[in-house]
Amino acid sequence: MATMHDVARLAQVSVSTVSYVLTGTRPISPATRAKVRAAMTELDYQPNAMARGLASRRSRILGLLLPMDERGLGATETAFVTGAAAAASAVGYHLVLSPVGGGGDLADLRRLASQRMFDGVVLMEVKLADERVAALQEAGVPLVLIGRTGDTAGLSYVDIDFGQTVREAVAHLVGLGHRRIVYVNHSAQTLTRGYGPALRTRDAFVTAMTGHGLEPVMIPAEDSAAGGRAALAAALARAPGLTAVLAMNETAIFGILGELTARGLSVPDDVSVVSMVTSPQVAELATPALTAMTSPGSAMGRIAIEALVRHLDGAGDERHQQLLPCALEIRGSTAVPRSRPPTGG
Amino acid sequence: MATMHDVARLAQVSVSTVSYVLTGTRPISPATRAKVRAAMTELDYQPNAMARGLASRRSRILGLLLPMDERGLGATETAFVTGAAAAASAVGYHLVLSPVGGGGDLADLRRLASQRMFDGVVLMEVKLADERVAALQEAGVPLVLIGRTGDTAGLSYVDIDFGQTVREAVAHLVGLGHRRIVYVNHSAQTLTRGYGPALRTRDAFVTAMTGHGLEPVMIPAEDSAAGGRAALAAALARAPGLTAVLAMNETAIFGILGELTARGLSVPDDVSVVSMVTSPQVAELATPALTAMTSPGSAMGRIAIEALVRHLDGAGDERHQQLLPCALEIRGSTAVPRSRPPTGG
DNA sequence: AATGATCGTCGAAGCGCTTCGACGAAGCGG
DNA sequence: CCGCTTCGTCGAAGCGCTTCGACGATCATT
Numbered sequence: 009m010a011t012m013h014d015v016a017r018l019a020q021v022s023v024s025t026v027s028y029v030l031t032g033t034r035p036i037s038p039a040t041r042a043k044v045r046a047a048m049t050e051l052d053y054q055p056n057a058m059a060r061g062l063a064s065r066r067s068r069i070l071g072l073l074l075p076m077d078e079r080g081l082g083a084t085e086t087a088f089v090t091g092a093a094a095a096a097s098a099v100g101y102h103l104v105l106s107p108v109g110g111g112g113d114l115a116d117l118r119r120l121a122s123q124r125m126f127d128g129v130v131l132m133e134v135k136l137a138d139e140r141v142a143a144l145q146e147a148g149v150p151l152v153l154i155g156r157t158g159d160t161a162g163l164s165y166v167d168i169d170f171g172q173t174v175r176e177a178v179a180h181l182v183g184l185g186h187r188r189i190v191y192v193n194h195s196a197q198t199l200t201r202g203y204g205p206a207l208r209t210r211d212a213f214v215t216a217m218t219g220h221g222l223e224p225v226m227i228p229a230e231d232s233a234a235g236g237r238a239a240l241a242a243a244l245a246r247a248p249g250l251t252a253v254l255a256m257n258e259t260a261i262f263g264i265l266g267e268l269t270a271r272g273l274s275v276p277d278d279v280s281v282v283s284m285v286t287s288p289q290v291a292e293l294a295t296p297a298l299t300a301m302t303s304p305g306s307a308m309g310r311i312a313i314e315a316l317v318r319h320l321d322g323a324g325d326e327r328h329q330q331l332l333p334c335a336l337e338i339r340g341s342t343a344v345p346r347s348r349p350p351t352g353g
Numbered sequence: 354m355a356t357m358h359d360v361a362r363l364a365q366v367s368v369s370t371v372s373y374v375l376t377g378t379r380p381i382s383p384a385t386r387a388k389v390r391a392a393m394t395e396l397d398y399q400p401n402a403m404a405r406g407l408a409s410r411r412s413r414i415l416g417l418l419l420p421m422d423e424r425g426l427g428a429t430e431t432a433f434v435t436g437a438a439a440a441a442s443a444v445g446y447h448l449v450l451s452p453v454g455g456g457g458d459l460a461d462l463r464r465l466a467s468q469r470m471f472d473g474v475v476l477m478e479v480k481l482a483d484e485r486v487a488a489l490q491e492a493g494v495p496l497v498l499i500g501r502t503g504d505t506a507g508l509s510y511v512d513i514d515f516g517q518t519v520r521e522a523v524a525h526l527v528g529l530g531h532r533r534i535v536y537v538n539h540s541a542q543t544l545t546r547g548y549g550p551a552l553r554t555r556d557a558f559v560t561a562m563t564g565h566g567l568e569p570v571m572i573p574a575e576d577s578a579a580g581g582r583a584a585l586a587a588a589l590a591r592a593p594g595l596t597a598v599l600a601m602n603e604t605a606i607f608g609i610l611g612e613l614t615a616r617g618l619s620v621p622d623d624v625s626v627v628s629m630v631t632s633p634q635v636a637e638l639a640t641p642a643l644t645a646m647t648s649p650g651s652a653m654g655r656i657a658i659e660a661l662v663r664h665l666d667g668a669g670d671e672r673h674q675q676l677l678p679c680a681l682e683i684r685g686s687t688a689v690p691r692s693r694p695p696t697g698g
Numbered sequence: 699a700a701t702g703a704t705c706g707t708c709g710a711a712g713c714g715c716t717t718c719g720a721c722g723a724a725g726c727g728g
Numbered sequence: 729c730c731g732c733t734t735c736g737t738c739g740a741a742g743c744g745c746t747t748c749g750a751c752g753a754t755c756a757t758t
Contacts, residue, residue, distance in 0.1 A: 022739070028716095052467070058407040063716040293607040370706085373746095376746075407743085
């Protein structure tokens with residue numbers, strides 16, 4: 009393994025000159041630069057990442073802090089992660105996947121932050137009141153959130169525009185002529201835990217429905233096919249004449265579809281279904297393919313990383329706060345409702 | 354940010370003593386150890402990861418090299434990744450997600466390996482003839498594969514036992530009375546590219562079927578719902594009396610199911626379906642839930658990391674070569690075939 | 699009682715790089 | 729032609745840690 013010393017000797021310059029060629033922090037004459045470059049090539053020189061990190065106090069490593077509970081990541085979260093990894097790699101940073109146990113072990117987080125291994129950090133699955141944010145800020149680690157806390161003052165974040173998403177989804181259904189629309193959200197527990205997307209979509213749904221002069225009915229569902237089935241049963245009980253279901257729960261949606269079929273209700277003829285914040289791949293899995301609000305997917309991870317890097321690589325202290333829309337993609341699961349409500353037939 | 358120097362001064366010992374307390378590489382008296390520990394606590398000392406890495410020539414960072422093509426990761430691969438991240442974190446290592454563009458940019462890989470940022474590397478999506486393996490070995494980076502090359506001499510790997518998986522799946526169907534079984538594999542292109550799982554399952558399928566005295570029919574399918582639909586159409590054309598479909602393609606399977614339904618064939622009454630190397634979550638999405646060979650999921654990532662760390666932390670040079678079985682989980686998509694083949698009715 | 703071995707600690711020499719101050723050589727206006 | 733800045737390069741001082749050799753002190757061995 010060649011070191012900078014070897015390159016310097018071969019090129020007959022000093023070590024610092026080699027460093028300046030590498031980093032460009034001081035002007036170097038073309039002739040010298042060429043000599044150094046040649047030596048590097050000849051020796052197949054690669055700078056040692058650790059040494060560089062120690063001396064420059066910049067590791068060029070970014071942390072992606074993601075909660076790692078039992079059921080892994082959904083398609084949408086996976087897209088964030090891969091998008092972030094690709095973006096980091098594109099700008100010459102490494103991305104460390106750091107599973108921070110959901111069970112708020114702040115101490116671990118503090119330790120991690122103090123090791124100075126990460127130049128900056130992207131925090132996923134942020135709750136409305138998230139103590140991790142404060143812990144990271146105290147440790148002085150540049151931070152970008154995917155999602156956002158209740159009070160976003162002084163924070164950088166990228167999040168989905170849930171207001172827009174729900175509004176468009178509801179508008180689509182109402183435009184088709186639906187009046188009795190049920191919203192299947194995440195579980196009740198998730199709501200009480202203060203999970204932003206669940207709360208924000210709930211509020212947006214109420215606003216959107218009342219805006220159309222309709223009654224908002226929300227049913228919570230566990231994140232599983234069984235949860236979806238149960239939720240649909242509950243929905244039919246609460247709103248017997250329902251003609252459309254709006255779902256936020258990428259996992260439960262398949263249970264919902266299954267239960268509809270099991271009850272002899274056809275999609276979209278009897279009941280229209282819109283899946284929100286969903287990846288096209290998942291939407292295509294269903295039969296019929298789901299009309300969905302397509303999540304920004306990997307773009308979100310990319311934007312978060314780019315904002316973080318911009319913040320690190322200089323610029324001012326300006327915060328990056330951005331909401332990304334979900335795009336309505338109409339597939340086969342929505343249609344004009346039957347004149348007679350399904351339970352009346 | 355307190356340094357070791359500060360701790361040493363406060364504890365009134367030398368810097369090296371502090372280091373020995375931390376690493377345990379030399380005996381330290383209980384009294385001294387206590388003094389040092391107290392000083393560390395008081396100063397809230399955290400060792401600097403870069404400095405440690407430079408001096409010890411061990412970064413405690415592991416690389417997870419995953420190909421990042423357009424369509425992200427499937428549920429099974431995601432489970433590998435999260436399992437690996439959790440395992441790494443559990444043994445005090447960091448896991449860097451390194452998307453190496455599928456388009457064999459060996460140079461990038463070599464550069465990465467030479468930076469000495471990774472103590473070791475897990476390589477995913479290994480092809481039968483994979484030049485990346487040689488590149489990494491030349492760079493002297495300890496290596497564990499998820500998947501395996503054709504010639505595994507001297508390599509450590511963890512892979513799925515495709516032989517067992519196919520055998521059990523076929524045995525299950527044959528046991529139910531099925532005779533005309535079609536195997537839907539990955540795409541033809543994937544096969545020619547030398548993707549191990551596709552090739553190994555193909556061979557295993559031929560062996561298993563002929564072993565039962567049956568004719569093996571294999572159909573390739575693109576990794577998409579549309580690909581699955583097309584594959585099922587092709588399968589019905591090639592084997593009109595088919596009563597069972599075996600699928601390896603987590604994405605295409607939903608297209609297969611959709612097309613079956615569209616043709617008025619019911620699952621499992623007319624056609625039984627077994628999905629191979631599938632996560633329970635995905636199997637549960639379908640209606641009826643899929644009988645599947647459940648992939649080892651996160652265990653595989655964990656085992657790979659553990660093997661790598663064992664290799665790093667000492668032990669000998671013994672290679673870790675392990676095949677993990679998939680477990681047959683019978684759900685609702687398989688049943689005894691109808692007496693009359695579906696197309697005959 | 700003399701001889702090693704072992705224990706507990708220290709000081710110093712790096713690990714491979716960045717960066718600061720310095721300094722000769724040009725280039726410039728007056 | 730003198731002093732001034734700018735350019736291009738060098739040497740040296742770290743960055744915060746590990747690790748090696750050394751050295752009293754303690755302890756078991758003959």
